Amino acid sequence: MTLLTPKAVLEQHRVVICVGTGGIGKTTVSAAMALAAARAGRRTLVLTIDPARRLADALGIDALDNEPQRVSLPGPQSESLALHAMMLDPKRTFDGLIARFAPSTEVRRQVLENPIYQHVSGALSGSGEYAAMEKVLEMAESDDFDLVVVDTPPAQHVLEFLDSPRRLVEFLDSRLVKLLVHPAMAAGRFGAKLFQRPVQMVLQLIERVTGVGFLEDLSAFLMAIDDMSDGFKQRADRIRETLAGPDTAFILIAGPGQEPSRNARMFLDHLSEARARLRGIVVNRMHLWPGETPPSPELLNSTVPQADIDALAHALDDPAAARAAVSAASEMANQAHRDFVHTRILREHAEARRCFFSEIEEAPHDIHDLQTLSAIADALTVEDEVANR
Ligand SMILES: Nc1ncnc2c1ncn2[C@@H]1O[C@H](COP(=O)(O)OP(=O)(O)O)[C@@H](O)[C@H]1O
Numbered sequence: 001m002t003l004l005t006p007k008a009v010l011e012q013h014r015v016v017i018c019v020g021t022g023g024i025g026k027t028t029v030s031a032a033m034a035l036a037a038a039r040a041g042r043r044t045l046v047l048t049i050d051p052a053r054r055l056a057d058a059l060g061i062d063a064l065d066n067e068p069q070r071v072s073l074p075g076p077q078s079e080s081l082a083l084h085a086m087m088l089d090p091k092r093t094f095d096g097l098i099a100r101f102a103p104s105t106e107v108r109r110q111v112l113e114n115p116i117y118q119h120v121s122g123a124l125s126g127s128g129e130y131a132a133m134e135k136v137l138e139m140a141e142s143d144d145f146d147l148v149v150v151d152t153p154p155a156q157h158v159l160e161f162l163d164s165p166r167r168l169v170e171f172l173d174s175r176l177v178k179l180l181v182h183p184a185m186a187a188g189r190f191g192a193k194l195f196q197r198p199v200q201m202v203l204q205l206i207e208r209v210t211g212v213g214f215l216e217d218l219s220a221f222l223m224a225i226d227d228m229s230d231g232f233k234q235r236a237d238r239i240r241e242t243l244a245g246p247d248t249a250f251i252l253i254a255g256p257g258q259e260p261s262r263n264a265r266m267f268l269d270h271l272s273e274a275r276a277r278l279r280g281i282v283v284n285r286m287h288l289w290p291g292e293t294p295p296s297p298e299l300l301n302s303t304v305p306q307a308d309i310d311a312l313a314h315a316l317d318d319p320a321a322a323r324a325a326v327s328a329a330s331e332m333a334n335q336a337h338r339d340f341v342h343t344r345i346l347r348e349h350a351e352a353r354r355c356f357f358s359e360i361e362e363a364p365h366d367i368h369d370l371q372t373l374s375a376i377a378d379a380l381t382v383e384d385e386v387a388n389r
């Protein structure tokens with residue numbers, strides 16, 4: 001049976017979206033996968049969220065300016081390789097959208113400075129979900145890149161993220177907006193007397209309480225938004241098409257413990273509910289047994305025969321060191337065994353879906369330099385060679 005490999009997935013798609021709960025290394029793995037793709041010759045952008053400070057420095061994105069930055073890669077042929085990184089700034093992406101759809105600079109200024117816009121855009125882009133999707137589309141459609149690797153914002157439910165374009169459209173079509181937009185537009189165009197009385201009373205009350213020029217703001221905002229909402233809706237549709245299309249792969253990043261693998265299974269359910277194309281599962285921070293063969297039952301059960309321990313003590317000429325070595329090895333074996341058991345379901349799931357399954361070993365320290373990222377990228381591709389044999 002041929003399984004997909006990470007290398008094939010990175011070669012065959014234009015968008016790779018990494019999903020999973022926060023804290024298990026999604027940002028790290030996204031960056032490592034992007035690096036692997038760049039080293040295979042693809043012009044790659046990693047669109048990242050909230051990297052640790054030193055990783056941001058290593059990627060050259062310490063300045064948050066919402067534009068792709070070229071990562072200077074170490075190594076001999078690095079000149080010819082193109083890896084770019086970009087840190088997402090949801091609020092500015094949203095403002096960029098307004099700028100794109102606003103019919104004039106005057107409308108643009110009115111909307112951006114409008115307190116209601118500021119409130120609504122804060123609410124919509126607060127989680128970064130819609131903004132991330134918007135940027136993915138913009139970058140995926142750009143001729144500058146062959147591949148965009150996306151590190152998704154931590155969402156409780158992956159559907160929240162996949163659904164964000166639809167939710168925006170729903171918001172624009174919502175009864176609240178409809179209720180407010182028509183009278184408010186009427187007020188703007190024909191004067192306040194056409195206002196339905198209850199709405200007017202509510203708005204006046206809000207205005208009195210907040211001291212904000214609510215009616216004026218509202219009508220200016222909603223009129224501008226109404227003109228733009230077709231643009232938004234078309235974008236939202238395009239985002240949905242891109243996500244559901246054959247050029248987009250979803251990769252689940254999971255952790256090896258009991259709780260992380262439970263969370264991962266929840267993500268798998270949500271992904272299939274959303275009909276997302278899952279192409280691979282990466283378990284990060286695995287404890288792997290270094291031997292060629294699995295650890296022996298004696299080591300796992302801490303029942304290594306005394307004769308063996310004695311022989312080791314003799315060879316080392318140090319009985320205490322021999323006992324310590326055996327106990328450390330037994331602990332490692334058990335940790336690796338636990339991780340193996342907890343991730344079994346994920347492994348089976350990947351096999352059943354013909355996805356790749358990769359493990360990344362727990363490093364002895366945090367990962368915030370390109371060298372360590374390279375080692376992870378290597379690990380992902382070395383596995384390919386094994387899988388391809
Ligand atoms: N395989 C690993 N071994 C050791 N530390 C890791 C590994 N993967 C990630 N880390 C560290 O774990 C922390 C969280 O990783 P990060 O990628 O920011 O997670 P997330 O994006 O899922 O919140 C970081 O400090 C990172 O350096």
Ligand SMILES: [Mg+2]
Nearest residue numbers: 026027049050
């Ligand atoms: Mg992260």
